[in-house]
Amino acid sequence: MQVADTLRQVISEFELTGNITKPLIATLILVSAILLVRAILAKFIRKSVSTTELRRRWLVQTRNGLLLLMMLGLMLIWAEELRTLALGIVAIAVAFVVATKELIMCLTGSLVKSGSSSFSIGDRIQIKDFRGDVIDQNLLATTLLEVGPGKHSHQRTGRMIAIPNSLFVSEPIINESYTHDFVLHVFTVPFKREDNWRAAQAAFLESANRHCADILEFARRYMQRMSDHRGIDVPSVDPRVTITAPVAGEIHLIVRFPAKAGMRSYLEQAILTEVFEHHDFTNKNSTAEISVSKSGRSSTETAAEIITPPLT
Numbered sequence: 001m002q003v004a005d006t007l008r009q010v011i012s013e014f015e016l017t018g019n020i021t022k023p024l025i026a027t028l029i030l031v032s033a034i035l036l037v038r039a040i041l042a043k044f045i046r047k048s049v050s051t052t053e054l055r056r057r058w059l060v061q062t063r064n065g066l067l068l069l070m071m072l073g074l075m076l077i078w079a080e081e082l083r084t085l086a087l088g089i090v091a092i093a094v095a096f097v098v099a100t101k102e103l104i105m106c107l108t109g110s111l112v113k114s115g116s117s118s119f120s121i122g123d124r125i126q127i128k129d130f131r132g133d134v135i136d137q138n139l140l141a142t143t144l145l146e147v148g149p150g151k152h153s154h155q156r157t158g159r160m161i162a163i164p165n166s167l168f169v170s171e172p173i174i175n176e177s178y179t180h181d182f183v184l185h186v187f188t189v190p191f192k193r194e195d196n197w198r199a200a201q202a203a204f205l206e207s208a209n210r211h212c213a214d215i216l217e218f219a220r221r222y223m224q225r226m227s228d229h230r231g232i233d234v235p236s237v238d239p240r241v242t243i244t245a246p247v248a249g250e251i252h253l254i255v256r257f258p259a260k261a262g263m264r265s266y267l268e269q270a271i272l273t274e275v276f277e278h279h280d281f282t283n284k285n286s287t288a289e290i291s292v293s294k295s296g297r298s299s300t301e302t303a304a305e306i307i308t309p310p311l312t
Contacts, residue, residue: 023077030073038066102166106140109165113137118168123177124261126151127168130161140165154265177261179226182219184235185264189253189272196281197251201241203279207271208239208257219258 041062049055075082097104119125124133124147131151132144144161147154177183189204191197212219216237223234239257246252259267 020081023081026077027074030070030077034066034070034073038063041066102164103140105166105169106164109168110139113142113165113168118173119175119177123175123180125176126174127163127171130163132156132161135160142168154268179223179234181261182215182222182237182258183261183264184237184256185259185268186254186256187268187272189255191251191253191281193249193251194283195251196283197243197253199279200275200281201243201253203275204253204255204271205239205241207274208241208255211267211270212239212257212259215260216258223258 042059045055045058045062049058113119119134121134121137125131125144130144130146131148132146133156134142135145136143142163142165144163146157146159146161148157189200191200219237223237227234237258239255242254242256244252244254255271257267257271
């Protein structure tokens with residue numbers, strides 16, 4: 001078997017050598033012919049043309065024309081070999097692209113990220129289920145200090161996340177620090193429909209106004225500068241408490257207030273603590289009425305059982 005394989009290899013190499021021999025001979029003939037023609041034409045031009053400038057021009061044009069003719073001839077002679085080489089190069093390129101697909105996607109994501117200016121170092125971003133503060137970015141990955149747990153918490157977990165830049169090609173990016181120094185922070189407080197959510201709405205609004213009183217004017221001026229600089233309409237920075245009913249039987253209060261970028265979690269906890277420490281919004285009257293009504297029905301049923309004589 002080894003001898004047969006060796007013979008086949010020798011035969012294939014011989015056939016390959018025979019295939020290359022013809023183009024090589026044709027190339028030598030073409031180059032020799034071009035050089036001979038150039039020498040003849042150059043000698044003829046030097047003898048026939050008397051003007052130096054015209055002689056130089058004819059020599060240059062003749063040289064360039066013969067060079068172009070030689071290039072065309074070489075392309076025709078080596079066309080089959082060039083086609084085979086091109087197919088090999090394409091196959092290698094396809095294999096290279098398949099093998100380095102993720103690397104190419106990361107580089108493309110880096111270009112997309114840089115071109116769109118989606119965020120910068122220090123911004124708090126969210127992409128898919130990853131959320132945190134950007135501390136480093138390069139051509140292949142972006143590093144975050146994780147913030148969580150969940151989408152509504154603003155505490156660092158102490159973990160680091162390295163996100164491949166390929167995600168930025170196909171996934172949307174949420175930048176929570178778009179306005180940098182001051183942000184409009186939002187959190188939601190759920191209540192039952194029978195709770196005193198109107199009193200809660202007033203209490204949250206009053207607490208938010210008190211905690212934001214010192215920075216309200218600074219935040220308003222900063223947002224106005226952002227509006228003038230970026231040409232966007234910035235919403236009012238005054239604290240607001242709006243309501244929504246996402247499901248039947250519940251009322252959610254949406255509290256929005258301005259805060260410094262690093263103080264939003266502190267202010268949220270301060271407002272929640274103050275409101276729930278001094279107020280109880282459960283509707284105790286309705287609970288008592290339900291208890292009384294149940295107790296009344298129970299007594300009536302008992303009395304009826306006592307008064308009604310047994311059937312004989």
